Amino acid sequence: xxxxxxxxxxxxxxxxxxxxxxxxxxxxxxxxxxxxxxxxxxxxxxxxxxxxxxxxxxxxxxxxxxxxxxxxxxxxxxxxxxxxxxxxxxxxxxxxxxxxxxxxxxxxxxxxxxxxxxxxxxxxxxxxxxxxxxxxxxxxxxxxxxxxxxxxxxxxxxxxxxxxxxxxxxxxxxxxxxxxxxxxxxxxxxxxxxxxxxxxxxxxxxxxxxxxxxxxxxxxxxxxxxxxxxxxxxxxxxxxxxxxxxxxxxxxxxxxxxxxxxxxxxxxxxxxxxxxxxxxxxxxxxxxxxxx
Numbered sequence: 001x002x003x004x005x006x007x008x009x010x011x012x013x014x015x016x017x018x019x020x021x022x023x024x025x026x027x028x029x030x031x032x033x034x035x036x037x038x039x040x041x042x043x044x045x046x047x048x049x050x051x052x053x054x055x056x057x058x059x060x061x062x063x064x065x066x067x068x069x070x071x072x073x074x075x076x077x078x079x080x081x082x083x084x085x086x087x088x089x090x091x092x093x094x095x096x097x098x099x100x101x102x103x104x105x106x107x108x109x110x111x112x113x114x115x116x117x118x119x120x121x122x123x124x125x126x127x128x129x130x131x132x133x134x135x136x137x138x139x140x141x142x143x144x145x146x147x148x149x150x151x152x153x154x155x156x157x158x159x160x161x162x163x164x165x166x167x168x169x170x171x172x173x174x175x176x177x178x179x180x181x182x183x184x185x186x187x188x189x190x191x192x193x194x195x196x197x198x199x200x201x202x203x204x205x206x207x208x209x210x211x212x213x214x215x216x217x218x219x220x221x222x223x224x225x226x227x228x229x230x231x232x233x234x235x236x237x238x239x240x241x242x243x244x245x246x247x248x249x250x251x252x253x254x255x256x257x258x259x260x261x262x263x264x265x266x267x268x269x270x271x272x273x274x275x276x277x278x279x280x281x282x283x284x285x286x287x288x289x290x291x292x
Contacts, residue, residue, distance in 0.1 A: 017107035028284035084182035087157040087226035093211035095273035103149040125164030126156030161189035184256035193263040202265040
């Protein structure tokens, strides 16, 4: 049984996300994330007026007649959401947990896809692939996605982004738009990104809490790793300790942008306090200008 408060959260997120996908936002999405163009359908005999560039010379040579390739326009896209469910996403200070923000982003993207008649699927991952929801259309499917975002309990606590990306590469043979929602507190996933980027369009959404970059000056501070459960004490009064902590956090945060850049893929940053519609619409607008 799903607790009543969780059901209320799911319903609120469903209503909020559906309203968020306004005409402007949906229009930006539709103009940016189009189908992959044309897809081969069949060959047929040549008719006067056919473009000679469409002649299938191999089939024509084999049959002794002139055949042309026929294509159909592929309008719909497949959107895949790779959602990090690791322990570090449970962190949050004043603006809610990172996982809650990831759920909101996923819901808004799913509604955009459905409104554009696209399919949307989900892969939940931690240090392993936790669950796969195959791509489908329809608002009832979005309801299921949102429900899973709030009720699914992963077995793992760690983070291995490569596990989710490699799994996607195996199951998705056709090109898809892939949004990876994570805080990217991980290493050794660059090769997996580069491999997947050869076939798919990858977009990372780096969700973070600004409070992670600074230690409060309150003496001994317990620092807990939400993935391993380990806790250490740090002297927050010591300036060197605070400086070192800040450097480590900022370096880990910046590493993701460098990895995505080398994989020739986009990465947008989103604070837990940010407006999801504003950040996504801004990205859609920037991407639309770039691909004109």
